Amino acid sequence: MTVDTKISDQATIETDRLTLRPLRRSDAGLLSFYTADRRVAEGTRSIPHPLPPGATEAFVSQAIARKRDEDIWVMDGQRHGSAEVIGLISLKPLDRGQSQIGYWVAPAFWNTGFASEAVSALVKANPHDATTLFAEVFQDNAISARVLTNCGFQYLGDAEAFSVARGKAVPTWTYIHKV
Secondary structure (H helix, E strand, C coil), X not given: CEEECCCCCCCEEECCCCEEEXXXXXXXXXXXXXXCCHHHHHCCCCCCCCCCCCHHHHHHHHHHCCCCCCEEEXXXXXXXXXXXXXXXXXXXXXXXXXXXXXXXXXXXXXXXXXXXXXXXXXHHHCCCCCCEEEEEEECCCHHHHHHHHHCCCEEEEEEEEEECCCCEEEEEEEEEEEC
């Protein structure tokens, strides 16, 4: 794995099959296509369903701004013969040296190991120099929970989070990883 900071103030991270790179405005079309899928939206806290016009463009603008509240990477497989946009992974700084990781993968790439590869690479690169990483998954998404445990996260407890797409609070499992 290599870390390269040429693209912007956010590191680019290379794995065996992926380039984790900052978003570009040109990613908006594929992001809109993938996030318009109810299954993707309902797997996240913040993606609405149906996806309103302009939502993706606003998201990309916020993600590439110098002043942002989280770093977001595209899981890009193009260099390795796959799709240019496979999904997204993010890292949001919290307080006291902690960050929260989040991710989603487009349905066409489910069960391929891309999520585990991206999470593992982001944990190893640790671009926020965090001492502790947190993650949460909805309890009806056991595969995402398995991604976290495969990457060294430990179960911390149950909680709930509001899902915009579902329009309600959904039970979650919370995980922790000491870096």
